[in-house]
Amino acid sequence: MSRRFLDLARPSRRHWLGYLLLLPAIALVALIIVYPLFVSLDLSFQKIGMATLNAPRKPFTLDNYRKLFSSPDFWNACWVTIKLVVVVSAACFAVGLGTALLVNNRFKGRTLARLFVALPWAVPEVIAVVIFAWIFDSSFGLMNWLFIKLGVTSQMINWFSEPTAAFWVVAITMIWKGYPFVSIMTLAGLQSIPEDFYNAAKVDGASALQRFWYITIPVLMPVLGVTLVLVMLWVFRDFSIIKVLTDGGPLKATQTLSIMTYDQAFGFFNMGYASAIGIVTLVLCVIASLLMLGRKSQAMY
Template sequence: MARRKLLDLARPSRQHLLGYILLAPAVLLVGLIVVYPLLMSIDLSLQNVKLPRPGQHAPYTVANYSKLFSSQEFWMACWVTLKLVVTVTIGSLIVGVGSALLVNNRFRGRTLARLAIALPWAVPEIIAVVIFARIFDTSFGLLGWLFIKLGLTDRMIAWVSTPGPAFWAVTMTMIWKGFPFVSIMTLAGLQSIPSDYYAAARVDGANAIQRFRWITLPLLMPVLGVTLVLVVLWVFRDFSIIKTLTEGGPLKATQTLSIMTYDQAFGFFNFGYASAVGVVTLVICIVASLLMLGRGSKAMY
Protein backbone atom coordinates (compact mmCIF):
# COMPACT_ATOMS: atom_id res chain seq x y z
CA MET A 1 0.00 0.00 0.00
CA ALA A 2 2.87 2.31 0.95
CA ARG A 3 4.61 1.44 -2.35
CA ARG A 4 1.53 2.36 -4.32
CA LYS A 5 1.45 5.75 -2.60
CA LEU A 6 5.06 6.38 -3.47
CA LEU A 7 4.38 5.82 -7.17
CA ASP A 8 1.22 7.88 -7.16
CA LEU A 9 2.51 10.64 -9.38
CA ALA A 10 -0.87 12.31 -9.46
CA ARG A 11 -0.45 13.43 -5.85
CA PRO A 12 0.48 17.11 -5.70
CA SER A 13 3.45 16.32 -3.44
CA ARG A 14 4.79 13.82 -6.01
CA GLN A 15 4.25 15.88 -9.13
CA HIS A 16 7.88 16.98 -9.21
CA LEU A 17 8.84 13.31 -9.65
CA LEU A 18 6.82 13.15 -12.87
CA GLY A 19 8.70 16.22 -14.04
CA TYR A 20 12.06 14.60 -13.34
CA ILE A 21 11.04 11.39 -15.08
CA LEU A 22 9.91 13.27 -18.17
CA LEU A 23 13.07 15.35 -18.19
CA ALA A 24 15.42 12.43 -17.62
CA PRO A 25 15.77 11.24 -21.28
CA ALA A 26 16.54 14.77 -22.46
CA VAL A 27 19.00 15.35 -19.62
CA LEU A 28 20.73 12.04 -20.31
CA LEU A 29 20.95 12.82 -24.01
CA VAL A 30 22.35 16.29 -23.40
CA GLY A 31 24.77 14.82 -20.90
CA LEU A 32 25.93 12.30 -23.44
CA ILE A 33 26.34 14.55 -26.46
CA VAL A 34 27.19 17.89 -24.82
CA VAL A 35 28.41 17.59 -21.25
CA TYR A 36 30.63 14.53 -21.73
CA PRO A 37 32.54 15.95 -24.76
CA LEU A 38 32.76 19.27 -22.92
CA LEU A 39 34.35 17.62 -19.90
CA MET A 40 36.66 15.70 -22.26
CA SER A 41 37.68 19.01 -23.88
CA ILE A 42 38.43 20.61 -20.53
CA ASP A 43 40.42 17.54 -19.51
CA LEU A 44 42.31 17.56 -22.82
CA SER A 45 43.02 21.28 -22.61
CA LEU A 46 44.91 20.61 -19.39
CA GLN A 47 47.23 18.09 -21.05
CA ASN A 48 50.12 18.74 -23.37
CA VAL A 49 49.03 16.28 -26.07
CA LYS A 50 49.07 16.32 -29.84
CA LEU A 51 46.78 13.40 -30.73
CA PRO A 52 44.84 11.89 -27.83
CA ARG A 53 44.62 8.12 -27.52
CA PRO A 54 41.94 6.35 -25.50
CA GLY A 55 43.33 5.03 -22.23
CA GLN A 56 46.35 7.31 -22.21
CA HIS A 57 46.54 10.41 -20.06
CA ALA A 58 49.31 12.98 -19.95
CA PRO A 59 50.09 14.89 -16.72
CA TYR A 60 47.95 17.93 -15.99
CA THR A 61 49.44 21.28 -16.93
CA VAL A 62 48.31 24.81 -17.73
CA ALA A 63 50.91 25.10 -20.50
CA ASN A 64 48.25 25.27 -23.22
CA TYR A 65 46.55 28.21 -21.53
CA SER A 66 49.87 30.02 -20.90
CA LYS A 67 50.77 29.56 -24.57
CA LEU A 68 47.30 30.68 -25.64
CA PHE A 69 47.19 33.92 -23.66
CA SER A 70 50.69 34.89 -24.75
CA SER A 71 49.90 34.11 -28.39
CA GLN A 72 49.40 37.02 -30.76
CA GLU A 73 47.44 34.70 -33.03
CA PHE A 74 44.85 34.07 -30.31
CA TRP A 75 44.26 37.77 -29.63
CA MET A 76 43.99 38.44 -33.34
CA ALA A 77 41.43 35.63 -33.65
CA CYS A 78 39.49 37.24 -30.76
CA TRP A 79 39.57 40.60 -32.54
CA VAL A 80 38.44 39.10 -35.87
CA THR A 81 35.64 37.21 -34.10
CA LEU A 82 34.49 40.37 -32.34
CA LYS A 83 34.54 42.39 -35.58
CA LEU A 84 32.61 39.69 -37.38
CA VAL A 85 30.04 39.31 -34.59
CA VAL A 86 29.39 43.06 -34.50
CA THR A 87 29.22 43.66 -38.28
CA VAL A 88 27.22 40.53 -39.15
CA THR A 89 24.79 41.01 -36.27
CA ILE A 90 24.17 44.67 -37.11
CA GLY A 91 23.93 43.91 -40.83
CA SER A 92 21.56 41.00 -40.31
CA LEU A 93 19.38 43.05 -37.95
CA ILE A 94 19.13 46.00 -40.34
CA VAL A 95 18.39 43.89 -43.43
CA GLY A 96 16.22 41.43 -41.50
CA VAL A 97 14.05 44.03 -39.74
CA GLY A 98 13.85 46.16 -42.91
CA SER A 99 12.71 43.26 -45.08
CA ALA A 100 10.22 42.12 -42.40
CA LEU A 101 8.68 45.60 -42.28
CA LEU A 102 8.41 45.55 -46.07
CA VAL A 103 6.67 42.19 -46.37
CA ASN A 104 4.42 43.02 -43.42
CA ASN A 105 2.61 45.48 -45.67
CA ARG A 106 -0.24 44.41 -47.91
CA PHE A 107 0.73 44.32 -51.58
CA ARG A 108 0.35 42.06 -54.59
CA GLY A 109 2.92 39.25 -54.51
CA ARG A 110 3.47 39.51 -50.75
CA THR A 111 3.53 35.72 -50.30
CA LEU A 112 6.15 35.41 -53.01
CA ALA A 113 8.22 38.18 -51.43
CA ARG A 114 8.05 36.45 -48.04
CA LEU A 115 9.16 33.22 -49.67
CA ALA A 116 12.06 34.99 -51.38
CA ILE A 117 13.20 36.44 -48.07
CA ALA A 118 13.12 33.06 -46.37
CA LEU A 119 14.94 31.35 -49.23
CA PRO A 120 18.56 32.03 -48.17
CA TRP A 121 17.76 30.42 -44.82
CA ALA A 122 16.57 27.28 -46.61
CA VAL A 123 19.64 27.00 -48.84
CA PRO A 124 22.21 24.68 -47.26
CA GLU A 125 25.13 26.71 -45.95
CA ILE A 126 27.77 24.96 -48.01
CA ILE A 127 25.84 25.49 -51.26
CA ALA A 128 25.37 29.17 -50.44
CA VAL A 129 29.11 29.54 -49.85
CA VAL A 130 30.02 27.79 -53.09
CA ILE A 131 27.73 30.23 -54.94
CA PHE A 132 29.32 33.19 -53.15
CA ALA A 133 32.79 31.81 -53.87
CA ARG A 134 31.90 32.04 -57.57
CA ILE A 135 30.57 35.55 -57.14
CA PHE A 136 33.75 36.65 -55.35
CA ASP A 137 36.11 34.81 -57.70
CA THR A 138 39.14 36.98 -58.37
CA SER A 139 39.63 36.01 -62.00
CA PHE A 140 36.14 35.38 -63.33
CA GLY A 141 33.81 36.51 -60.52
CA LEU A 142 30.51 38.30 -61.11
CA LEU A 143 31.12 40.98 -58.50
CA GLY A 144 34.51 41.98 -59.89
CA TRP A 145 33.04 42.18 -63.39
CA LEU A 146 30.14 44.28 -62.09
CA PHE A 147 32.49 46.67 -60.29
CA ILE A 148 34.49 47.17 -63.49
CA LYS A 149 31.37 47.72 -65.57
CA LEU A 150 30.10 50.28 -63.06
CA GLY A 151 33.45 52.04 -63.22
CA LEU A 152 34.16 51.47 -59.53
CA THR A 153 37.50 49.85 -60.31
CA ASP A 154 39.64 49.23 -63.37
CA ARG A 155 40.77 45.73 -62.39
CA MET A 156 39.40 42.61 -60.74
CA ILE A 157 39.39 42.71 -56.96
CA ALA A 158 41.21 39.89 -55.19
CA TRP A 159 38.29 39.31 -52.84
CA VAL A 160 39.61 36.32 -50.98
CA SER A 161 43.36 36.93 -51.18
CA THR A 162 43.57 40.43 -49.70
CA PRO A 163 42.76 40.91 -46.02
CA GLY A 164 40.20 43.75 -46.18
CA PRO A 165 38.06 42.46 -49.06
CA ALA A 166 38.25 38.91 -47.65
CA PHE A 167 36.72 40.10 -44.38
CA TRP A 168 33.91 41.87 -46.21
CA ALA A 169 33.35 38.89 -48.51
CA VAL A 170 32.82 36.72 -45.42
CA THR A 171 30.65 39.38 -43.78
CA MET A 172 28.40 39.78 -46.83
CA THR A 173 27.97 36.03 -47.19
CA MET A 174 27.09 35.67 -43.50
CA ILE A 175 24.60 38.53 -43.61
CA TRP A 176 22.95 37.00 -46.69
CA LYS A 177 22.71 33.68 -44.88
CA GLY A 178 21.69 35.14 -41.53
CA PHE A 179 19.18 37.94 -42.27
CA PRO A 180 16.21 35.66 -43.17
CA PHE A 181 16.18 34.31 -39.62
CA VAL A 182 15.93 37.83 -38.23
CA SER A 183 13.31 38.63 -40.84
CA ILE A 184 11.12 35.63 -40.01
CA MET A 185 11.36 36.25 -36.26
CA THR A 186 10.59 39.96 -36.72
CA LEU A 187 7.66 39.20 -38.97
CA ALA A 188 6.23 36.91 -36.31
CA GLY A 189 6.70 39.75 -33.79
CA LEU A 190 5.05 42.29 -36.09
CA GLN A 191 1.98 40.06 -36.53
CA SER A 192 1.44 40.08 -32.79
CA ILE A 193 1.27 43.90 -32.50
CA PRO A 194 -2.42 44.95 -32.37
CA SER A 195 -3.38 47.23 -35.25
CA ASP A 196 -5.37 49.42 -32.80
CA TYR A 197 -2.11 50.90 -31.56
CA TYR A 198 -1.22 52.15 -35.04
CA ALA A 199 -4.74 53.43 -35.61
CA ALA A 200 -4.61 55.38 -32.34
CA ALA A 201 -1.16 56.75 -33.24
CA ARG A 202 -2.46 57.92 -36.63
CA VAL A 203 -5.35 59.69 -34.93
CA ASP A 204 -2.77 61.43 -32.71
CA GLY A 205 -0.89 62.51 -35.85
CA ALA A 206 2.18 60.28 -35.50
CA ASN A 207 4.10 59.83 -38.75
CA ALA A 208 5.63 56.53 -39.95
CA ILE A 209 8.97 57.08 -38.22
CA GLN A 210 7.27 58.01 -34.96
CA ARG A 211 5.01 54.95 -35.16
CA PHE A 212 8.06 52.77 -35.74
CA ARG A 213 10.05 54.41 -32.95
CA TRP A 214 7.32 54.44 -30.29
CA ILE A 215 5.16 51.42 -31.15
CA THR A 216 6.88 48.91 -33.40
CA LEU A 217 10.36 48.94 -31.89
CA PRO A 218 9.39 48.70 -28.20
CA LEU A 219 6.91 45.92 -28.89
CA LEU A 220 9.42 44.07 -31.05
CA MET A 221 12.13 44.22 -28.41
CA PRO A 222 11.29 40.87 -26.74
CA VAL A 223 11.56 39.11 -30.11
CA LEU A 224 14.62 41.10 -31.20
CA GLY A 225 16.37 40.40 -27.90
CA VAL A 226 16.15 36.64 -28.31
CA THR A 227 16.99 36.92 -32.01
CA LEU A 228 20.05 39.00 -31.20
CA VAL A 229 21.38 36.36 -28.81
CA LEU A 230 20.83 33.58 -31.33
CA VAL A 231 22.46 35.52 -34.17
CA VAL A 232 25.48 36.44 -32.03
CA LEU A 233 25.97 32.80 -31.00
CA TRP A 234 25.56 31.65 -34.60
CA VAL A 235 28.25 34.06 -35.85
CA PHE A 236 30.48 33.08 -32.94
CA ARG A 237 30.44 29.40 -33.73
CA ASP A 238 29.97 29.44 -37.52
CA PHE A 239 32.71 27.59 -39.26
CA SER A 240 31.74 26.37 -42.71
CA ILE A 241 31.26 29.78 -44.37
CA ILE A 242 34.75 31.00 -43.45
CA LYS A 243 36.40 27.64 -43.99
CA THR A 244 34.99 27.27 -47.49
CA LEU A 245 35.39 30.88 -48.58
CA THR A 246 38.79 31.94 -47.18
CA GLU A 247 40.07 29.18 -44.87
CA GLY A 248 40.70 31.90 -42.30
CA GLY A 249 43.10 33.79 -44.52
CA PRO A 250 44.70 35.69 -45.99
CA LEU A 251 47.15 36.56 -43.22
CA LYS A 252 44.59 35.36 -40.65
CA ALA A 253 42.29 38.27 -41.59
CA THR A 254 39.25 36.00 -41.30
CA GLN A 255 40.55 33.53 -38.74
CA THR A 256 37.95 33.38 -35.99
CA LEU A 257 38.25 31.36 -32.80
CA SER A 258 36.36 28.44 -34.33
CA ILE A 259 38.69 28.37 -37.36
CA MET A 260 41.71 28.56 -35.05
CA THR A 261 40.37 25.63 -33.02
CA TYR A 262 39.88 23.57 -36.17
CA ASP A 263 43.31 24.38 -37.60
CA GLN A 264 45.09 23.55 -34.37
CA ALA A 265 43.19 20.28 -33.95
CA PHE A 266 42.90 18.88 -37.44
CA GLY A 267 45.55 20.86 -39.30
CA PHE A 268 48.43 20.73 -36.86
CA PHE A 269 47.20 17.88 -34.62
CA ASN A 270 47.61 19.97 -31.44
CA PHE A 271 44.47 18.64 -29.77
CA GLY A 272 45.45 19.83 -26.28
CA TYR A 273 46.03 23.38 -27.45
CA ALA A 274 42.93 23.30 -29.68
CA SER A 275 40.85 22.21 -26.69
CA ALA A 276 42.18 25.18 -24.72
CA VAL A 277 41.04 27.52 -27.53
CA GLY A 278 37.66 25.76 -27.55
CA VAL A 279 37.24 26.08 -23.78
CA VAL A 280 38.11 29.78 -23.84
CA THR A 281 35.67 30.29 -26.73
CA LEU A 282 32.96 28.60 -24.69
CA VAL A 283 33.68 30.85 -21.70
CA ILE A 284 33.47 33.94 -23.93
CA CYS A 285 30.15 32.68 -25.36
CA ILE A 286 28.73 32.10 -21.87
CA VAL A 287 29.81 35.56 -20.69
CA ALA A 288 28.37 37.18 -23.85
CA SER A 289 25.07 35.32 -23.42
CA LEU A 290 24.85 36.26 -19.74
CA LEU A 291 25.46 39.89 -20.58
CA MET A 292 22.74 39.85 -23.22
CA LEU A 293 20.24 37.89 -21.14
CA GLY A 294 21.23 39.18 -17.74
CA ARG A 295 19.63 41.62 -15.35
CA GLY A 296 20.69 44.73 -17.25
CA SER A 297 18.76 43.73 -20.33
CA LYS A 298 15.56 42.64 -18.61
CA ALA A 299 13.79 45.74 -19.84
CA MET A 300 13.95 44.30 -23.35
CA TYR A 301 11.75 41.40 -22.42
Protein backbone atom coordinates (compact mmCIF):
# COMPACT_ATOMS: atom_id res chain seq x y z
CA MET A 1 0.00 0.00 0.00
CA SER A 2 2.75 2.37 1.06
CA ARG A 3 4.78 1.51 -2.03
CA ARG A 4 1.85 2.44 -4.22
CA PHE A 5 1.41 5.65 -2.22
CA LEU A 6 5.04 6.67 -2.91
CA ASP A 7 4.86 5.71 -6.56
CA LEU A 8 5.86 9.06 -8.08
CA ALA A 9 5.67 7.62 -11.59
CA ARG A 10 1.87 7.49 -11.41
CA PRO A 11 0.44 10.25 -13.63
CA SER A 12 -1.72 11.61 -10.80
CA ARG A 13 1.32 12.00 -8.52
CA ARG A 14 3.90 13.00 -11.06
CA HIS A 15 3.80 16.65 -9.88
CA TRP A 16 4.91 15.47 -6.43
CA LEU A 17 8.34 14.76 -7.82
CA GLY A 18 8.54 18.36 -8.97
CA TYR A 19 7.67 19.60 -5.48
CA LEU A 20 10.18 17.23 -3.93
CA LEU A 21 12.95 18.47 -6.20
CA LEU A 22 12.02 22.05 -5.42
CA LEU A 23 12.05 21.45 -1.68
CA PRO A 24 15.79 22.03 -1.04
CA ALA A 25 15.71 25.31 -2.96
CA ILE A 26 12.57 26.43 -1.12
CA ALA A 27 14.12 25.50 2.23
CA LEU A 28 17.25 27.49 1.35
CA VAL A 29 15.25 30.52 0.24
CA ALA A 30 13.16 30.30 3.40
CA LEU A 31 16.29 30.15 5.53
CA ILE A 32 18.28 32.96 3.95
CA ILE A 33 15.53 35.28 2.70
CA VAL A 34 12.17 34.64 4.34
CA TYR A 35 13.42 34.10 7.91
CA PRO A 36 15.59 37.26 8.02
CA LEU A 37 12.69 39.13 6.45
CA PHE A 38 10.38 38.08 9.27
CA VAL A 39 13.04 38.86 11.87
CA SER A 40 13.43 42.30 10.30
CA LEU A 41 9.67 42.83 10.24
CA ASP A 42 9.47 41.83 13.89
CA LEU A 43 12.37 44.12 14.86
CA SER A 44 10.74 47.05 13.06
CA PHE A 45 7.90 46.91 15.60
CA GLN A 46 10.23 47.05 18.60
CA LYS A 47 12.18 49.91 20.12
CA ILE A 48 15.53 48.20 19.98
CA GLY A 49 19.13 49.38 19.76
CA MET A 50 21.34 46.40 19.16
CA ALA A 51 19.45 43.22 18.39
CA THR A 52 20.28 39.86 19.89
CA LEU A 53 18.62 36.77 18.45
CA ASN A 54 17.95 35.07 21.78
CA ALA A 55 16.96 38.23 23.66
CA PRO A 56 13.38 38.49 24.99
CA ARG A 57 11.04 40.34 22.67
CA LYS A 58 10.42 44.00 23.48
CA PRO A 59 6.88 45.45 23.54
CA PHE A 60 5.11 46.06 20.25
CA THR A 61 5.34 49.66 19.08
CA LEU A 62 4.74 51.73 15.97
CA ASP A 63 7.27 54.34 17.11
CA ASN A 64 9.84 53.39 14.48
CA TYR A 65 7.36 53.96 11.66
CA ARG A 66 6.06 57.18 13.24
CA LYS A 67 9.62 58.46 13.57
CA LEU A 68 10.41 57.35 10.03
CA PHE A 69 7.50 59.06 8.31
CA SER A 70 8.05 62.28 10.25
CA SER A 71 11.79 62.31 9.57
CA PRO A 72 13.06 64.76 6.94
CA ASP A 73 16.07 62.46 6.49
CA PHE A 74 13.78 59.63 5.36
CA TRP A 75 11.98 61.77 2.80
CA ASN A 76 15.32 63.12 1.61
CA ALA A 77 16.61 59.55 1.23
CA CYS A 78 13.45 58.65 -0.74
CA TRP A 79 13.97 61.64 -3.01
CA VAL A 80 17.66 60.85 -3.57
CA THR A 81 16.80 57.20 -4.27
CA ILE A 82 14.09 58.12 -6.78
CA LYS A 83 16.40 60.65 -8.48
CA LEU A 84 19.13 58.03 -8.77
CA VAL A 85 16.74 55.34 -10.01
CA VAL A 86 15.32 57.63 -12.71
CA VAL A 87 18.65 59.14 -13.83
CA VAL A 88 20.66 55.92 -13.76
CA SER A 89 17.95 53.70 -15.28
CA ALA A 90 17.23 56.18 -18.09
CA ALA A 91 20.91 56.67 -18.90
CA CYS A 92 21.65 52.94 -18.69
CA PHE A 93 18.82 52.32 -21.13
CA ALA A 94 19.92 55.02 -23.55
CA VAL A 95 23.56 53.91 -23.55
CA GLY A 96 22.76 50.19 -23.32
CA LEU A 97 20.25 50.25 -26.17
CA GLY A 98 22.53 52.42 -28.31
CA THR A 99 25.56 50.20 -27.84
CA ALA A 100 23.48 47.03 -28.38
CA LEU A 101 22.15 48.38 -31.68
CA LEU A 102 25.69 49.36 -32.65
CA VAL A 103 27.31 46.01 -31.98
CA ASN A 104 24.35 44.17 -33.51
CA ASN A 105 25.45 45.49 -36.91
CA ARG A 106 28.07 43.71 -38.95
CA PHE A 107 31.34 45.62 -39.10
CA LYS A 108 35.04 44.97 -38.81
CA GLY A 109 36.09 44.60 -35.19
CA ARG A 110 32.57 43.81 -33.97
CA THR A 111 33.80 41.12 -31.58
CA LEU A 112 36.23 43.53 -29.98
CA ALA A 113 33.53 46.20 -29.76
CA ARG A 114 31.20 43.73 -28.04
CA LEU A 115 33.96 42.91 -25.58
CA PHE A 116 34.48 46.59 -24.72
CA VAL A 117 30.75 47.17 -24.33
CA ALA A 118 30.49 44.33 -21.84
CA LEU A 119 33.76 45.08 -20.03
CA PRO A 120 32.41 47.34 -17.23
CA TRP A 121 30.00 44.56 -16.24
CA ALA A 122 32.95 42.26 -15.61
CA VAL A 123 34.84 44.78 -13.47
CA PRO A 124 34.13 44.21 -9.75
CA GLU A 125 32.07 47.02 -8.27
CA VAL A 126 34.67 48.06 -5.71
CA ILE A 127 37.41 48.27 -8.37
CA ALA A 128 35.14 50.43 -10.52
CA VAL A 129 34.52 52.69 -7.54
CA VAL A 130 38.24 53.07 -6.83
CA ILE A 131 38.85 53.99 -10.50
CA PHE A 132 36.11 56.60 -10.46
CA ALA A 133 37.23 57.94 -7.09
CA TRP A 134 40.61 58.62 -8.68
CA ILE A 135 39.10 60.12 -11.85
CA PHE A 136 37.00 62.53 -9.79
CA ASP A 137 39.55 63.19 -7.04
CA SER A 138 39.17 66.83 -6.05
CA SER A 139 42.88 67.55 -5.71
CA PHE A 140 44.70 65.22 -8.08
CA GLY A 141 41.94 63.71 -10.24
CA LEU A 142 41.91 63.25 -13.99
CA MET A 143 38.58 65.02 -14.50
CA ASN A 144 39.71 68.27 -12.85
CA TRP A 145 42.93 68.20 -14.84
CA LEU A 146 40.97 67.65 -18.06
CA PHE A 147 38.44 70.38 -17.26
CA ILE A 148 41.17 72.89 -16.51
CA LYS A 149 43.17 71.95 -19.63
CA LEU A 150 40.05 72.27 -21.80
CA GLY A 151 39.14 75.57 -20.15
CA VAL A 152 35.78 74.24 -18.88
CA THR A 153 36.63 75.58 -15.43
CA SER A 154 39.35 77.79 -14.02
CA GLN A 155 39.45 76.21 -10.59
CA MET A 156 39.29 72.74 -9.11
CA ILE A 157 35.85 71.26 -8.64
CA ASN A 158 35.40 69.59 -5.26
CA TRP A 159 33.52 66.63 -6.64
CA PHE A 160 32.86 65.00 -3.29
CA SER A 161 32.34 68.18 -1.27
CA GLU A 162 29.61 69.71 -3.42
CA PRO A 163 26.18 68.02 -3.10
CA THR A 164 25.25 68.30 -6.79
CA ALA A 165 28.67 67.23 -8.04
CA ALA A 166 28.75 64.27 -5.64
CA PHE A 167 25.34 63.12 -6.84
CA TRP A 168 26.50 63.17 -10.46
CA VAL A 169 29.73 61.33 -9.64
CA VAL A 170 27.68 58.55 -8.06
CA ALA A 171 25.21 58.53 -10.97
CA ILE A 172 27.98 58.40 -13.61
CA THR A 173 29.74 55.55 -11.81
CA MET A 174 26.48 53.62 -11.60
CA ILE A 175 25.68 54.26 -15.26
CA TRP A 176 29.14 53.04 -16.30
CA LYS A 177 28.72 49.93 -14.20
CA GLY A 178 25.08 49.28 -15.13
CA TYR A 179 24.70 49.97 -18.88
CA PRO A 180 26.48 46.78 -20.10
CA PHE A 181 23.74 44.69 -18.49
CA VAL A 182 21.11 46.51 -20.57
CA SER A 183 23.35 46.18 -23.59
CA ILE A 184 23.83 42.42 -23.21
CA MET A 185 20.14 41.77 -22.57
CA THR A 186 19.08 43.96 -25.48
CA LEU A 187 21.62 42.36 -27.81
CA ALA A 188 20.20 38.94 -26.96
CA GLY A 189 16.71 40.29 -27.70
CA LEU A 190 17.80 41.87 -30.98
CA GLN A 191 19.29 38.63 -32.21
CA SER A 192 15.99 36.84 -31.65
CA ILE A 193 14.01 39.19 -33.95
CA PRO A 194 13.33 37.35 -37.24
CA GLU A 195 14.92 39.05 -40.28
CA ASP A 196 11.61 38.56 -42.16
CA PHE A 197 9.98 41.34 -40.12
CA TYR A 198 12.53 43.86 -41.38
CA ASN A 199 12.44 42.54 -44.96
CA ALA A 200 8.64 42.85 -45.07
CA ALA A 201 8.82 46.38 -43.65
CA LYS A 202 11.46 47.34 -46.22
CA VAL A 203 9.18 46.06 -49.01
CA ASP A 204 6.43 48.25 -47.54
CA GLY A 205 8.82 51.22 -47.73
CA ALA A 206 9.39 51.69 -43.98
CA SER A 207 12.36 53.92 -43.08
CA ALA A 208 15.09 52.85 -40.64
CA LEU A 209 13.49 54.93 -37.88
CA GLN A 210 10.07 53.43 -38.60
CA ARG A 211 11.52 49.90 -38.53
CA PHE A 212 13.15 50.68 -35.18
CA TRP A 213 10.04 52.23 -33.71
CA TYR A 214 7.42 49.78 -35.04
CA ILE A 215 9.40 46.51 -35.08
CA THR A 216 12.50 46.60 -32.89
CA ILE A 217 11.05 48.35 -29.83
CA PRO A 218 7.73 46.43 -29.61
CA VAL A 219 9.44 43.05 -30.09
CA LEU A 220 12.10 43.96 -27.56
CA MET A 221 9.53 45.18 -25.02
CA PRO A 222 9.38 41.97 -22.93
CA VAL A 223 13.18 41.97 -22.64
CA LEU A 224 13.32 45.70 -21.96
CA GLY A 225 10.57 45.44 -19.35
CA VAL A 226 12.34 42.78 -17.33
CA THR A 227 15.69 44.51 -17.79
CA LEU A 228 14.24 47.81 -16.59
CA VAL A 229 12.88 46.17 -13.45
CA LEU A 230 16.23 44.52 -12.75
CA VAL A 231 18.19 47.73 -13.32
CA MET A 232 15.81 49.71 -11.14
CA LEU A 233 16.06 47.19 -8.35
CA TRP A 234 19.85 47.20 -8.65
CA VAL A 235 19.98 50.99 -8.32
CA PHE A 236 17.44 50.86 -5.50
CA ARG A 237 19.45 48.46 -3.39
CA ASP A 238 23.02 49.29 -4.49
CA PHE A 239 25.17 50.05 -1.52
CA SER A 240 28.86 49.61 -2.21
CA ILE A 241 29.24 52.30 -4.90
CA ILE A 242 27.74 55.02 -2.72
CA LYS A 243 29.30 53.76 0.50
CA VAL A 244 32.83 53.82 -0.90
CA LEU A 245 32.50 56.96 -3.02
CA THR A 246 30.61 59.36 -0.76
CA ASP A 247 29.23 57.45 2.24
CA GLY A 248 25.94 59.22 1.59
CA GLY A 249 27.42 62.72 1.84
CA PRO A 250 27.99 65.54 1.54
CA LEU A 251 24.96 66.85 3.42
CA LYS A 252 23.07 63.60 2.65
CA ALA A 253 23.09 64.46 -1.07
CA THR A 254 23.76 60.82 -1.93
CA GLN A 255 22.09 59.17 1.04
CA THR A 256 19.77 56.55 -0.41
CA LEU A 257 17.45 54.30 1.59
CA SER A 258 20.03 51.50 1.63
CA ILE A 259 22.75 53.81 3.00
CA MET A 260 20.33 55.18 5.58
CA THR A 261 19.44 51.64 6.65
CA TYR A 262 23.11 50.74 7.05
CA ASP A 263 23.92 53.92 8.99
CA GLN A 264 21.06 53.41 11.40
CA ALA A 265 21.82 49.72 11.92
CA PHE A 266 25.61 49.63 12.12
CA GLY A 267 26.55 53.29 12.54
CA PHE A 268 24.07 54.40 15.18
CA PHE A 269 23.00 50.93 16.37
CA ASN A 270 19.26 51.60 15.97
CA MET A 271 18.28 48.14 14.69
CA GLY A 272 14.53 48.62 15.16
CA TYR A 273 14.51 51.88 13.22
CA ALA A 274 16.83 50.46 10.55
CA SER A 275 14.49 47.47 10.14
CA ALA A 276 11.56 49.83 9.61
CA ILE A 277 13.50 51.60 6.83
CA GLY A 278 14.37 48.23 5.31
CA ILE A 279 10.72 47.11 5.34
CA VAL A 280 9.53 50.35 3.74
CA THR A 281 12.26 50.02 1.09
CA LEU A 282 11.10 46.47 0.37
CA VAL A 283 7.49 47.61 -0.04
CA LEU A 284 8.58 50.38 -2.41
CA CYS A 285 10.62 47.90 -4.47
CA VAL A 286 7.67 45.50 -4.74
CA ILE A 287 5.30 48.28 -5.82
CA ALA A 288 7.79 49.57 -8.42
CA SER A 289 8.37 46.05 -9.78
CA LEU A 290 4.66 45.30 -10.06
CA LEU A 291 4.03 48.56 -11.87
CA MET A 292 6.87 47.97 -14.33
CA LEU A 293 6.00 44.34 -15.02
CA GLY A 294 2.38 45.37 -15.63
CA ARG A 295 3.51 47.91 -18.22
CA LYS A 296 5.70 45.33 -19.92
CA SER A 297 2.85 42.90 -20.54
CA GLN A 298 0.64 45.66 -22.00
CA ALA A 299 3.35 46.74 -24.40
CA MET A 300 3.91 43.31 -25.97
CA TYR A 301 2.60 42.29 -29.38
